[in-house]
Amino acid sequence: MTMKQYNVAIVGATGAVGEQIMNTLIKRKFPIATLKLLSSARSAGKIIYFQGQPIKVEEARPESFEGIEVAFFSAGGSVSKQLAEAAVNRGAIVIDNTSAFRMDHHVPLVVPEVNKEDLKNHNGIIANPNCSTIQMVVALKPLDQAFGLRKVIVSTYQAVSGAGHEAIEELQEQASRMLSNRPYEASVLPVKGEKKHFPIAFNAIPQIDVFQDNGFTFEEIKMINETKKIMHRTDLQVAATCVRLPIITGHSESVYIELDRNDLSVEEIKSQLLVASGVELKDDPSNQVYPTPLDAEGKDATFVGRIRKDLDQPNGFHLWIVSDNLLKGAALNSVQIAESMIELELI
Template sequence: MKKYNVAIVGATGAVGEKLIQLLEDSSIAINELHLLASARSAGRKLIFNSQEVTVEETTESAFKGIDIAFFSAGGSITQKFHQAARDSGAIVIDNTSAFRMDPNTPLVVPEVNPEALRDHTYLIANPNCSTIQMVAALKPIEAAFGLDRVIVSTYQAVSGAGLHALEELEEQTKAVLAGEEPKANILPSGGDKKHYPIAFNAIPQIDLFSEDGYTFEEWKMMNETKKIMGLPNLKIAATCVRIPVMSGHSESVYIEVEKDGVTADEIREVLKDAPGIVLQDDPSTQTYPMVITAVDKKDTYVGRIRRDVDNPKGFHLWIVSDNLIKGAAWNSIQIAEKMIEMALV
C-alpha cells in the first residue's frame, strides 16, 4: 500500500484540529504528516496517532515532498501558497472560498459529483459547509425525481465563524446571565461596520452584503449548488442566519421536483439508502434531526419530510450536519480518499 506525505495548512485552527483527528480514522496511509500554520504558532506541539508533531511555519518550501495538502487557513493564505504546493507536486484540497467558483477548479462533494475530480489541475475546492449538507441530501432526490426549485433558510452555528467567535459567544452568554451588557466585536462579519451579540440572538446576516440584498454566504450556497449538481438553470434562493449554537448547521429546505405524483414516502425511500445520509423521520415518536445528536458525526441527517399543502410537487425537509466535520474536514478527507481510490494521486 502506498503511503502519502500529507500537509495541513491552518493546523491550529478549528477545521485544522478536526482534520488531524479525522485523518486518524481515514483510509489514507500516511507516511509523514506536516502541520503548518502562521509563524506565531510554529513550535507548538499537537498530537497525531498518539505522537507529538511540531507545527511548522507555512512557507513555499514547506511543501517539498508533499503528496496531499489540505488548506484551511483562509482564502488569502490559499492564494499565497497554493501555487508553491502545486508546483511541488502536491494535490491541494482547499477549504476556503478562494477557488470554489473558478471554472477550472472542481468543486466536489464525493457523494454527489466525484467524477469532477478527473478534471483537476492539482487543485480541488471544498464547498461551503452549508452547501455540502444540502446537496448531499438533494442529489439522490434530483436523480430520482428531477429538481426545479430550492428555497433554503439556514440556522448556522457560531463555529463557522472561527474559534474567536466561539469564545465571544461564551463571553456574551456569561455576561447576559450575569446581568451585564454583552460585547460584540466579530459577528455578523468581522469586516462590516456594525457588530451584534449572538448570545440569545439570531442574526440574519452571515458574511458581507452583496448585490440584490443577498449576503456572500447566500450567494455561495446558490452558486455552488448549481455548480456541484450540474444544474445551471436551477431556481434557488437562500437566507442564511447565525444562531447561538456552538457547532452544527440546520437547514429548512423547500424543494419542487419535476416528476408528477411523487409522495413523501418515495422521497424517504430514496434517502434511506443514500450515501452519507441518515434518515430520521418519524413524527409519531418525535424522531427528527437535531444538532445535539449530529455534532461530531460524519453523516448528514434528514427528517421532517412532508409535501407542501398547496403545491403537489413541493416538499419540505429539515437537514442537519456538523459544519466542522462533514461541512469541512471530513468532506476534504473524503475527497482525498476518493482521489486515491480513482488513482488520481
C-alpha cells in the same frame, strides 16, 4: 501488497477545521507517511500531538510544501490564494476548504457522494464546498436523480464554529455574561473585519459573510452558485437566506423543493433518502424523531427529517437537513476527497 502512504500537510492546523482534519485523518486511518502542520506566523511554534508524537506547528511558506503530496488548506481564502500554487508547483494536490477557487472553471468543486467523477478534471487544486452547501447537496442529489429537481428555497440555522474558535469563545463568553447580567461585548460576529458586530448569544444574526450589491450575502451566493456547480445544474432555481445562531456546532436547514413530478408521496421521497450515500433518515413525527444540531455533533452523516408534502404545490416538499458543519461540512468532506483521489488512482 503495501498500500501507498502519503506525505500530508495541513495548512491552518490550529483552527477549528484544521483540528478536525487531523482527527478525521486519524479516525479514518488515512495512509499518512509524514504529517506537516502549518499555520500563520502567529500560531507557529505550537505543539500538537499526532498519534502520541509531538509535532511543532510551522509557519506556512512556499518551501513548506517541498515533498508534500496532499495539502489540506483551511486558513482562509487569502492564504490559499497566496500559497496553493506554490504547493501545486511542488507536486502537491491541494484540497482547499476556502472559497478562493470554488467557482474557478479549472477547479473541481466536489462532494464525493454527489460528483466524485469531477475529480478527474483536476489541475492540482480541488475545492471543498461551503459547509451549508455540502449537507444540502448530499440530501438533494438523490432526489434530483430520481425525480428531477426544479427549485430550492433554503433558510439556514448556522452554528458559530463555522466562523472559527474566536466565534465559539465569543458566544460562550457573551452567554455566560448575559446569564449573570454582566456587560458583554461583540467583536467577532457576523464577520471579523466588518464595521459592526452584534451579540450572538440568545440572538439571531441574518448576516454570514459580507453583503453583495444585490442584497444577498456572500454566504447566500456561495450556496446558490456552488449548488448549481456541484450538481451540474446551471438551470436549477436556488435561493438562500443564511442566519447565524447561538449554536456551537451543527448547521440546520429548512429546505423547500419543487420536483418535476406532481404525483410523489412522502414515502417515495423517504425511500430514496433511505438508500442515499451519506444520508441518515431521522423522520418519525409520531415518535418525535427528527434531527437537531446537538444530536448531529461529532457524527459523519447528513441527517434528514420533517419531510412533508406541501399543502398547495403538488410537486413541493419541505425537508429539515442537519449535519456537523466541521465534519461533513468541512474536515470529513476534505478527507473524503483525498480518499476518492486514491480510489480513482488520481494520486
